Amino acid sequence: MSRSGLSECLFEWDSGWIERMRRSSGVDFDRSEVIAELGIALRELNRRFTDSSDGVLDLYGQDPRLRKAYSVYYLLANLPKVVHVLLAHAVDPLRLRSMLDLGTGPGTIPLGVLTFLSLSGAVAPAMDCVCVDRSRGFADLAGCLIRSWRESLDIRGRTRQLAVDLMDYRHPVSAPVDLLGMGNMLTEISAGGALRKVIRLAESVVVEGGLFLMIEPATPGAARKVLAVRDELVSRNWRVEGPCPGSYACPAMKRDGDWCHHRLSWSRPVLIGDLDRRAGFDKQFLNFTYCLLRRSPAGELSGADAASPGRGYIVVSDLLASKGKYEVYLCGRERKVLVKLEKKHVSASNRDLLRVQRYDRVGFEADIGRDARIELTPTSSFFRISHTMEGQ
Numbered sequence: 001m002s003r004s005g006l007s008e009c010l011f012e013w014d015s016g017w018i019e020r021m022r023r024s025s026g027v028d029f030d031r032s033e034v035i036a037e038l039g040i041a042l043r044e045l046n047r048r049f050t051d052s053s054d055g056v057l058d059l060y061g062q063d064p065r066l067r068k069a070y071s072v073y074y075l076l077a078n079l080p081k082v083v084h085v086l087l088a089h090a091v092d093p094l095r096l097r098s099m100l101d102l103g104t105g106p107g108t109i110p111l112g113v114l115t116f117l118s119l120s121g122a123v124a125p126a127m128d129c130v131c132v133d134r135s136r137g138f139a140d141l142a143g144c145l146i147r148s149w150r151e152s153l154d155i156r157g158r159t160r161q162l163a164v165d166l167m168d169y170r171h172p173v174s175a176p177v178d179l180l181g182m183g184n185m186l187t188e189i190s191a192g193g194a195l196r197k198v199i200r201l202a203e204s205v206v207v208e209g210g211l212f213l214m215i216e217p218a219t220p221g222a223a224r225k226v227l228a229v230r231d232e233l234v235s236r237n238w239r240v241e242g243p244c245p246g247s248y249a250c251p252a253m254k255r256d257g258d259w260c261h262h263r264l265s266w267s268r269p270v271l272i273g274d275l276d277r278r279a280g281f282d283k284q285f286l287n288f289t290y291c292l293l294r295r296s297p298a299g300e301l302s303g304a305d306a307a308s309p310g311r312g313y314i315v316v317s318d319l320l321a322s323k324g325k326y327e328v329y330l331c332g333r334e335r336k337v338l339v340k341l342e343k344k345h346v347s348a349s350n351r352d353l354l355r356v357q358r359y360d361r362v363g364f365e366a367d368i369g370r371d372a373r374i375e376l377t378p379t380s381s382f383f384r385i386s387h388t389m390e391g392q
């Protein structure tokens with residue numbers, strides 16, 4: 001699976017996207033109308049997403065104009081995140097045969113999974129999808145898009161779309177799934193009963209060894225909900241596949257206001273660039289928080305993947321360069337640490353620090369001080385174990 005494969009797929013999306021939306025949804029998507037009117041609708045949508053007053057978010061799925069804006073812009077911008085996470089954590093395409101997507105919107109996560117399956121080159125891929133959304137308009141659109149995607153990618157399977165609120169959804173016990181998906185929905189639900197419902201569903205619908213993928217906006221509130229769900233499931237013996245290097249309680253949850261997020265470079269499609277200019281957005285990078293969890297097979301002990309000292313860390317900040325020094329925050333082994341390298345101490349053994357990007361997995365041979373700081377010397381080693389874009 002190559003990075004150019006993903007870029008080609010996005011390019012194909014960009015040029016064929018409006019036509020595909022028009023055909024599969026029955027809604028007329030003319031390009032000039034898309035650019036002009038959707039710019040206005042995107043601003044309105046963004047205002048709703050960032051306004052925390054009660055009820056402001058409730059109805060956007062019922063407004064065809066806002067639904068269309070979401071489906072053109074955010075589907076195109078969110079889908080690569082799904083593909084990236086599945087690639088970055090080497091998910092086995094042959095073990096993805098069925099999924100449930102909560103808060104499906106236009107079907108972003110299932111469409112991302114289908115794209116991943118088609119890029120993986122797996123022979124005769126098949127995937128059953130159940131898509132749940134409280135908005136009938138979104139649920140139906142997801143169904144249409146997924147069916148049309150299946151056809152063009154030649155991926156078999158059944159698609160069911162259900163217009164139902166998360167709180168009322170009952171999943172048949174006879175149909176457990178390989179993957180539970182939830183994209184950009186935690187941000188729209190309350191922290192109490194709805195989060196407990198999500199956890200109950202994860203425990204009851206995902207097969208042993210199956211996956212739960214959460215992707216949310218890079219905001220402290222949404223990220224901390226992801227981390228809260230992550231921690232609860234880890235305490236129930238689920239394993240963290242990524243981005244964290246181990247399955248321990250998240251250090252960010254020890255302090256109010258701590259969180260982390262990814263920043264992914266991508267080849268921004270022309271359509272997104274045009275809409276960015278109209279709506280005043282900037283999707284040069286894809287910023288998001290995610291967590292990919294695996295339900296441990298029965299009998300597997302928790303903590304089985306505890307990383308060895310000095311190796312199990314990921315980068316959770318940008319590289320901060322100031323006069324005379326570089327600094328970067330790492331997270332791992334249940335704590336966050338600050339690594340400092342004075343410019344005069346850069347050497348062959350620690351030079352990797354200058355190349356790090358968020359969520360790279362790194363290691364070092366140096367002592368961690370009492371204050372959770374590491375001062376690299378010319379002889380200490382710092383190395384990148386895997387790069388966040390590896391395998392793409």
Ligand SMILES: C[S@@+](CC[C@H](N)C(=O)[O-])C[C@H]1O[C@@H](n2cnc3c(N)ncnc32)[C@H](O)[C@@H]1O
Binds near residue numbers: 074103106167184
């Ligand atoms: C921001 S959109 C995300 C769509 C898609 N998952 C994505 O990542 O692009 C959130 C979706 O969740 C749905 N939603 C919000 N609260 C819900 C609830 N309580 N039950 C079911 N769906 C809900 C909304 O209707 C909307 O379609």
